[in-house]
Amino acid sequence: xxxxLACAGCPVRDRxxxxxxxxxxxxxxxxxxRIVELARGExxxxxxxxxxxCATLIEGALKxxxxxxxxxxxxxxxxxxxxFVGELFTPFAHHDVVALTASRLCVFGTGTFESALHxxxxxAETLLRRASADxxxxxxxxxxxGRRSAGGKVAGLLLAFSRAASDSPCHGAPxxxxxxxxxxxxGLLGLTIETVSRQLSAFERDGLVRRNGAxxxxxxxxxxxxxxxx
Amino acid sequence: xxxxLACAGCPVRDRxxxxxxxxxxxxxxxxxxRIVELARGExxxxxxxxxxxCATLIEGALKxxxxxxxxxxxxxxxxxxxxFVGELFTPFAHHDVVALTASRLCVFGTGTFESALHxxxxxAETLLRRASADxxxxxxxxxxxGRRSAGGKVAGLLLAFSRAASDSPCHGAPxxxxxxxxxxxxGLLGLTIETVSRQLSAFERDGLVRRNGAxxxxxxxxxxxxxxxx
DNA sequence: CGCAGGTTTGATGTGTATCAAACAATGTGG
DNA sequence: CCACATTGTTTGATACACATCAAACCTGCG
Numbered sequence: 001x002x003x004x005l006a007c008a009g010c011p012v013r014d015r016x017x018x019x020x021x022x023x024x025x026x027x028x029x030x031x032x033x034r035i036v037e038l039a040r041g042e043x044x045x046x047x048x049x050x051x052x053x054c055a056t057l058i059e060g061a062l063k064x065x066x067x068x069x070x071x072x073x074x075x076x077x078x079x080x081x082x083x084f085v086g087e088l089f090t091p092f093a094h095h096d097v098v099a100l101t102a103s104r105l106c107v108f109g110t111g112t113f114e115s116a117l118h119x120x121x122x123x124a125e126t127l128l129r130r131a132s133a134d135x136x137x138x139x140x141x142x143x144x145x146g147r148r149s150a151g152g153k154v155a156g157l158l159l160a161f162s163r164a165a166s167d168s169p170c171h172g173a174p175x176x177x178x179x180x181x182x183x184x185x186x187g188l189l190g191l192t193i194e195t196v197s198r199q200l201s202a203f204e205r206d207g208l209v210r211r212n213g214a215x216x217x218x219x220x221x222x223x224x225x226x227x228x229x230x
Numbered sequence: 231x232x233x234x235l236a237c238a239g240c241p242v243r244d245r246x247x248x249x250x251x252x253x254x255x256x257x258x259x260x261x262x263x264r265i266v267e268l269a270r271g272e273x274x275x276x277x278x279x280x281x282x283x284c285a286t287l288i289e290g291a292l293k294x295x296x297x298x299x300x301x302x303x304x305x306x307x308x309x310x311x312x313x314f315v316g317e318l319f320t321p322f323a324h325h326d327v328v329a330l331t332a333s334r335l336c337v338f339g340t341g342t343f344e345s346a347l348h349x350x351x352x353x354a355e356t357l358l359r360r361a362s363a364d365x366x367x368x369x370x371x372x373x374x375x376g377r378r379s380a381g382g383k384v385a386g387l388l389l390a391f392s393r394a395a396s397d398s399p400c401h402g403a404p405x406x407x408x409x410x411x412x413x414x415x416x417g418l419l420g421l422t423i424e425t426v427s428r429q430l431s432a433f434e435r436d437g438l439v440r441r442n443g444a445x446x447x448x449x450x451x452x453x454x455x456x457x458x459x460x
Numbered sequence: 461c462g463c464a465g466g467t468t469t470g471a472t473g474t475g476t477a478t479c480a481a482a483c484a485a486t487g488t489g490g
Numbered sequence: 491c492c493a494c495a496t497t498g499t500t501t502g503a504t505a506c507a508c509a510t511c512a513a514a515c516c517t518g519c520g
Contacts, residue, residue, distance in 0.1 A: 066373055074376045076369045087366075089359050094366055117358075121351035128347075128354055129319050131361035136317075136324055138368045139306045143296055145375055146304045146420040148509080150476065182499065190376040192477060197500055214485080214499060229299075378477080380508065412467065422509060427468055444467060444517085 006035060010106075015082035016056045017130060020122040032112040038099035045086065045097040052110050054086025060103025061179060065096045065187065075188040077138060078179070080164070084130055088114060100179065145190050147229070153189040154199040155228040158209070162219055175218035182214075236265060240336075245312035246286045247360060250352040262342040268329035275316065275327040282340050284316025290333025291409060295326045295417065305418040307368060308409070310394070314360055318344060330409065375420050377459070383419040384429040385458040388439070392449055405448035412444075 007013055007023075007030050018026050036055070038044060044055065047066060062079035076095060079085055085097055088110055117124045144156045161179065162172030178185070182193045189196070203209045208225050210218040219225060237243055237253075237260050248256050266285070268274060274285065277296060292309035306325060309315055315327055318340055347354045374386045391409065392402030408415070412423045419426070433439045438455050440448040449455060 064369075066369070068373070068377065070378075072378075074373060076372055087362070089362055090366075095369070117355060118351075121348075121354060124351060124354040124358055125347060128358045128361055131358055131365060132317070132319055135361060135365050135368060136320075138365060138372070139294075139296070139325070142306055142368070142372060142375065143298065143304060145372065147298065148300075148302075148475095193499080194478085194501085195476060198476095201500070378507095423467080424469085424510085425508060428508095431468070 006030065006106075010058060012056065012058055012082040016106075017084050017123065017126050018056065020126045021120055025120060029108070029112075029116050030106070032116075033106050033108040036105045036107045038103045038105065040099055040101050042099050043096060044099065044105070045093045045095075047093055047096050049093050051087045051090050051093045053107055054084065054088060054110050054113050055105040055107040057081050057083045057085065058104045058106055060105075061100040062103060063098050063100050063180075063184060065098060066094070067096075073183075073187045074190070075180075075184055077134065077141070084127065086110065086113075088117075088127075100184070141188070145188075149228075150189075150191055150195050150199055151202070151228050153191060154185070154196055155203070155208075155225045157185060157189060158203075158217065158219065159222065159226060159229065161217075162222070172219070172222065174222070175216070177215045178217055236260065236336075240288060242286065242288055242312040246336075247314050247353065247356050248286065250356045251350055255350060259338070259342075259346050260336070262346075263336050263338040266335045266337045268333045268335065270329055270331050272329050273326060274329065274335070275323045275325075277323055277326050279323050281317045281320050281323045283337055284314065284318060284340050284343050285335040285337040287311050287313045287315065288334045288336055290335075291330040292333060293328055293330050293410075293414065295328060296324070297326075303413075303417045304420070305410075305414055307364065307371070314357065316340065316343075318347075318357075330414070371418070375418075379458075380419075380421055380425050381429055381432070381458050383421060384415070384426060385433070385438075385455045387415060387419060388433075388447065388449065389452065389456060389459065391447075392452070402449070402452065404452070405446070407445045408447055 007018075007026055010016075013019060018029060021029065035058075036044075038060070044062065045051070045053070057079050059081050061081075062083075062085060063075050064077040064079065064085070065073050065075050067073055078100075079097075087093055117127070144153060144160070147153045147156065159172060162174075162176060163169070164179075165176035166173040180188065182196050185191075186193045186196045200209070200211065203225070204211055208219075208221050210220055212218070237248075237256055240246075243249060248259060251259065265288075266274075268290070274292065275281070275283070287309050289311050292313075292315060293305050294307040294309065294315070295303050295305050297303055308330075309327075317323055347357070374383060374390070377383045377386065389402060392404075392406060393399070394409075395406035396403040410418065412426050415421075416423045416426045430439070430441065433455070434441055438449075438451050440450055442448070
């Protein structure tokens, strides 16, 4: 399953890190990579493994997680299409990377990618932009986790999902599907599954949201929901 | 207070981001920068301000913080000498940057720094390394905040400080001064001042640590303290 | 000495974890 | 096609850890 000529039809070809390369530079890089498909729940990288690969997500969704010694999962970040995963400068992976849904990726050896970094300075700058953006996102997450009330955490997460589901960056989508299970939401916010579930039920009881099945969410009163966020 | 020829005697000249530059490249960059001194509590960057400056910390310590609308401070990161602060690719600053102690910095306009980035590819790669490291550190912090018990959080923070205070990366320093006030520790861990104080008192009562004044800490039983972590 | 900031300790209530069980959705094999 | 297991979600009862409110206590400093 070689990717040598896949770039032309790649759905993220103008948003991924490699978009800064010229078409021919990109094909060179692609020749060294390969397409990998992951089923929901499959692990791409495992914490502690040798960090010898990195990847651009083409379609699907990933989570970056770590486990404390009690075995409770903490979700550290979500990865969306065009996102980049993998640790370039560390010998071993810090965290697990797991597919949330069936996913397709363009995988490279870290060695080949690092040499590309030297060859194409624009690539290094793009990755720097991405790393900076990831950093702000992770700090946003800290802000979310640090809220005092469980209601504020869940409300903030719903609004974040709403924004992510919308095309326009200013207004959020009024209705969307939750991309995460209750367990993953709990892991992200530092709560338990039961507490997340109860908060959602309470939001529905108070007329803030409507639910369609376990995953469907319609924001009835986003403003009041935002009011809960601290 | 121009820094044109300060590099030669700069205490972080071989650890800061600019260390990858040749001496003459570095002098060129330094000519565009200036030394800034901050007293304890002074603000370097404020959230919402135009993000037009960045800096390398020469000596002292900084904290990166944000405030929720109730006005409680959340500490997102600490910056140590040779660290780099400032947001290069965003128009406005996301967070506040405040001096924890009297500090000295080498400050640049983001414009001059970004053009240096283009001119010296090695600089971009170094900043990428730093940004990646900052990212892992921030995710570590999430792991710390996500612990279930307050005891685990405070214990984890003490061990992190112990490691930071030590020269060798493997063993932590057995005794050191807490670099943060109770309030800052609380802001870092998502607890209250009182809870942090009570946990420290409990650790002392149980023979895990000894205290010298408000800031001095001696780890009597680091292993048992580590056992509390999770 | 008196004051201000930071820290410690105490008493009390509440929010969330925990334990437990019912429930819905989905798939499996007979 | 229907019992049946499986996985994820919801709801309930209870206990406890932490936040909150309040006051005492250092410690350095004018």
